[in-house]
Amino acid sequence: MSSSIPRTAAVSAVVAAALAAGLLAGSQSAAAEDTAAVRIHDVQGTTRVSPLAGKQVTGVTGIVTGVRGYGSSRGFWMQDPQGDENPATSEGLFVFTSSAPTVAVGDAVSVDGTVTEYVPGGLNSGNQSLTQLSRPKVTVVSKGNALPEPVTIAPWSVPDAYAPAGDPANGGSINGLTLDPETYALDYYESLEGTNVRVGSSRVVGATDPYSELWVTVKPWENDNERGGTVYGSYESQNTGRLQIQSLIPLAQQPFPKANVGDWLTGSTEGPLDFNQFGGYTLTARTLGTLQDMGLEREVTERQHKNELAVATYNVENLDPSDPQEKFDALAKAVVENLATPDIVALEEIQDDNGAKNDGTVSAEQTLKKFTDAIVAAGGPAYEWRSIAPENNKDGGEPGGNIRQVFLFNPERVSFVDRPGGDATTATGVTGSKGRAALTLSPGRIDPANAAWEASRKPLAGEFSFRGRTVFVIANHFGSKGGDESIVSHHQPPNRSSEAKRHLQAQAVNAFVKEIIAVDKQADVLVVGDINDFEFSGTTEALTDGDALYPAVKALPASERYSYVYQGNSQVLDQILTSPGVHHFEYDSVHINAEFADQNSDHDPQVLRFRP
Numbered sequence: 001m002s003s004s005i006p007r008t009a010a011v012s013a014v015v016a017a018a019l020a021a022g023l024l025a026g027s028q029s030a031a032a033e034d035t036a037a038v039r040i041h042d043v044q045g046t047t048r049v050s051p052l053a054g055k056q057v058t059g060v061t062g063i064v065t066g067v068r069g070y071g072s073s074r075g076f077w078m079q080d081p082q083g084d085e086n087p088a089t090s091e092g093l094f095v096f097t098s099s100a101p102t103v104a105v106g107d108a109v110s111v112d113g114t115v116t117e118y119v120p121g122g123l124n125s126g127n128q129s130l131t132q133l134s135r136p137k138v139t140v141v142s143k144g145n146a147l148p149e150p151v152t153i154a155p156w157s158v159p160d161a162y163a164p165a166g167d168p169a170n171g172g173s174i175n176g177l178t179l180d181p182e183t184y185a186l187d188y189y190e191s192l193e194g195t196n197v198r199v200g201s202s203r204v205v206g207a208t209d210p211y212s213e214l215w216v217t218v219k220p221w222e223n224d225n226e227r228g229g230t231v232y233g234s235y236e237s238q239n240t241g242r243l244q245i246q247s248l249i250p251l252a253q254q255p256f257p258k259a260n261v262g263d264w265l266t267g268s269t270e271g272p273l274d275f276n277q278f279g280g281y282t283l284t285a286r287t288l289g290t291l292q293d294m295g296l297e298r299e300v301t302e303r304q305h306k307n308e309l310a311v312a313t314y315n316v317e318n319l320d321p322s323d324p325q326e327k328f329d330a331l332a333k334a335v336v337e338n339l340a341t342p343d344i345v346a347l348e349e350i351q352d353d354n355g356a357k358n359d360g361t362v363s364a365e366q367t368l369k370k371f372t373d374a375i376v377a378a379g380g381p382a383y384e385w386r387s388i389a390p391e392n393n394k395d396g397g398e399p400g401g402n403i404r405q406v407f408l409f410n411p412e413r414v415s416f417v418d419r420p421g422g423d424a425t426t427a428t429g430v431t432g433s434k435g436r437a438a439l440t441l442s443p444g445r446i447d448p449a450n451a452a453w454e455a456s457r458k459p460l461a462g463e464f465s466f467r468g469r470t471v472f473v474i475a476n477h478f479g480s481k482g483g484d485e486s487i488v489s490h491h492q493p494p495n496r497s498s499e500a501k502r503h504l505q506a507q508a509v510n511a512f513v514k515e516i517i518a519v520d521k522q523a524d525v526l527v528v529g530d531i532n533d534f535e536f537s538g539t540t541e542a543l544t545d546g547d548a549l550y551p552a553v554k555a556l557p558a559s560e561r562y563s564y565v566y567q568g569n570s571q572v573l574d575q576i577l578t579s580p581g582v583h584h585f586e587y588d589s590v591h592i593n594a595e596f597a598d599q600n601s602d603h604d605p606q607v608l609r610f611r612p
Contacts, residue, residue: 035461040194041089043115043131048175048190048490050131052115057137060133063145064107065196066248066272074547075132076101077194077272077284078109081148088179088187090270091148091317092194094132103138105286106145112137122279126485126495128175131193132276150198150270153243153283155219159185162238166492175490183267185240186488187427189273189281197283204263205230205511206568208597210524212256213279215352215568216265217241225559225570227595228262232569233558234536238487242568244279245269248286257291261595262563265289279567280488298592303340304609309414309466311473312342313528313574314605318398319347320355325374330600332374338592339607341380344464345408346475348457348530350387351401358400362389386416386443386462391424394480395438396455405460405475405529406444415486417442417463417470424448428461430515437519439463439472446474446512452504459509459529467610469524471518474509478502478539486567502533506542513548517579524612525549525579530603535572536560549577552587552608563604565594576608585610 037059038052043240045051075096085468095101095111096118101111113133119125125185163186166172174186181191193480197306199218205228206215219241223231230239247256248271257265267289272284316331335345353366364387372383387406397403409416419442428444430437439461446459464471479501485494509527516523527549533539535551545548553561553572562570578585586609593599 005166029595030446031489040078040091040093043093043133043220044090044193046086046088046178048128048179049117049449052117053117055408056112056116057133058112060113062093062109063101063147064105064109066284067101067103067105067146068248074098074100076103077196078111079196081193087181088191090191090193090195092192092196093136093516094130094194094272094274095136096132096134097136097138104143104580106147106576107143108141108145110139114170119564120275123208125277126489126491127277128190128275128280128488128490131562137296148196150196151192153199153218157190158218158240158528159183160240162186162240162487162591163492166521171524172491172493174492183242192273193275195273196270197273198268198532199243199266199283200268201264201266201289202269203228203394204259204261204265205570206565207261207595208257208259211278212251213244213246214259215242215244215279217568218243223559225562227591228294229565229570229595230558230568231562232331232534232571233561235493244282244567245288246274246282247288248284249349254288257288258597259291260296260597262294262296262568264292264294266292274596280486296595298338298596299590300338301340301588301590301607302586302609306344307342307467308609308611309551309575310340310607310609311344311346311526311528312338312343312607313338313348313475313530313576314347315348315477315530315601315603316350317601317603318349318355318403318586319367319371320350320351320401321353321370322355326506327600328370328374329378332371332378334592334600334605335375336378336380337607338590340408342607343413343466344473345383346473346528347406347408348475348477349397349403349405350406351398356398356400358393360392362392362402364389364402364404364406372408381410381412384411384416385409388422388443388445388460389426390458394424394455395457397457403457403477405457407460407462407479409464414464414466415445417465419444419463423460430512430519432519433442435520436470437472437516437523438470448482450504450508452501452508456501456505459512461512471521472525473611474512474521474525474527476509476531477533478530480506480532490591498532499538502531502539503542506539510543510545510548513579514546517548520581522581523579524581524606526582527577528575528606530573531575532573535575540575543577547580549579552576552578553589553606554586555585555587556589560589563589563594563606564602570594574603574606578608582610
């Protein structure tokens with residue numbers, strides 16, 4: 001254990017005496033590979049994988065620092081109060097009991113068991129593994145012992161570099177590399193796996209979720225923004241100060257704090273450092289700090305001027321008629337008040353008329369009527385809509401839900417140019433002459449037979465007219481990041497396999513935009529929607545190839561570029577891109593959901609205002 005890690009001044013007298021007498025050594029198994037009387041740091045070793053993995057060990061001793069009696073990973077953490085002064089070896093360890101543990105915090109225990117490497121999410125997830133003892137035999141030697149002093153995770157203790165490059169000889173894995181906790185943040189956290197740790201007063205950078213967990217940063221200045229988040233600005237900027245917080249305290253005894261981004265968790269939060277598939281290194285708190293509400297408010301965008309066209313994109317998160325009326329009302333209020341009733345709203349994740357019921361229904365007319373009625377009730381205009389129903393279960397998303405993109409438009413401000421014939425399998429095209437482009441089908445789908453759109457949403461193209469000027473809008477919902485390895489993967493850099501499909505999708509949309517521009521260089525084209533990728537990604541590069549499009553979010557300061565908060569990183573997923581004909585615009589990422597514990601969607605809508 002690192003000499004920088006605080007420790008108790010002396011081992012508990014009871015434990016010290018037992019160690020001296022050899023009483024905690026346990027019984028030696030007859031198996032040939034058994035290892036007797038090892039210490040926790042021997043089990044943890046100096047890499048991510050235990051040198052004793054798969055072996056039976058006996059007499060591993062420590063003080064219980066945390067007990068988890070719920071969920072699928074029941075067990076307890078124990079820690080050796082006597083370290084080996086090696087900064088690469090942890091002195092804490094999780095003991096997986098399967099059923100509710102019978103030990104208590106402060107117990108001195110001796111454990112026999114099998115050293116295992118548990119990979120949260122499964123071997124194919126790419127996640128790092130958690131070193132633990134399985135199938136344990138636990139002996140309580142004494143009770144009421146003082147806990148080892150917690151390691152304080154502080155701004156100066158977490159390195160700025162995130163992770164070493166993976167070993168090419170081991171498929172890009174960092175599993176076999178000796179930990180360097182003074183250089184890399186992932187190595188630092190791994191060197192504390194299972195250890196009793198604490199954070200002091202820390203700013204919340206990921207709101208409380210439905211599973212009673214939140215994210216804080218111990219580096220308040222790290223890529224911060226004025227609303228309190230920490231911005232993910234590149235693949236090399238993973239924000240090392242982020243840490244997930246869960247609680248070991250039953251909710252009946254102490255409700256988990258309901259925090260928004262920018263709030264503070266004040267005082268001390270202390271407990272063992274765990275690793276899980278939903279965020280990686282996680283402080284499982286025995287004691288929680290106190291929430292300080294900083295009063296974050298939902299944003300309101302400016303209303304467009306009379307001669308400005310306002311276009312928005314909004315992922316409404318699997319909206320269907322079975323959702324509570326309160327969700328419809330809240331989404332409608334957001335359109336009217338926070339988005340200032342845009343002239344055109346491209347919606348993503350509108351489900352069919354019976355939601356996830358998988359019975360072949362594909363119409364979404366009831367969903368859209370319920371939503372537009374709610375907008376009118378909220379004081380907004382009577383939006384009309386245009387869309388194309390997908391083939392049943394061909395566009396991905398929730399089975400039976402048949403999500404699709406939809407155009408809402410305010411007929412008092414803008415008209416839709418209807419050119420019939422568009423359906424789920426027929427492609428729209430570009431026609432025109434003398435510098436005036438037009439769609440052959442409006443609304444129409446872009447290249448729906450392209451393999452890039454297999455089991456994914458096909459782009460919806462529409463032609464609009466505003467004050468005598470044609471505007472083309474292409475609504476998108478690109479393939480998700482499902483299947484990608486997380487940034488805490490044992491592969492560094494992580495495998496982002498889902499990118500391949502999005503790159504092909506982006507190329508298809510880019511080619512279509514180029515067809516429009518080839519007819520009319522000054523055409524007003526907006527590519528909008530849930531792109532499911534960052535403004536610096538290869539997907540965005542493919543969309544903008546040949547300067548056919550510009551990612552409007554880049555017009556914002558870097559600290560304001562985000563529409564989604566994931567694992568404490570504020571990041572871009574939703575975008576509006578403009579063709580060269582859109583010369584001047586105002587862009588706003590309207591933060592009304594992603595930073596809040598109470599969400600009507602997990603995405604923030606985007607709005608662009610310009611004069612066609």
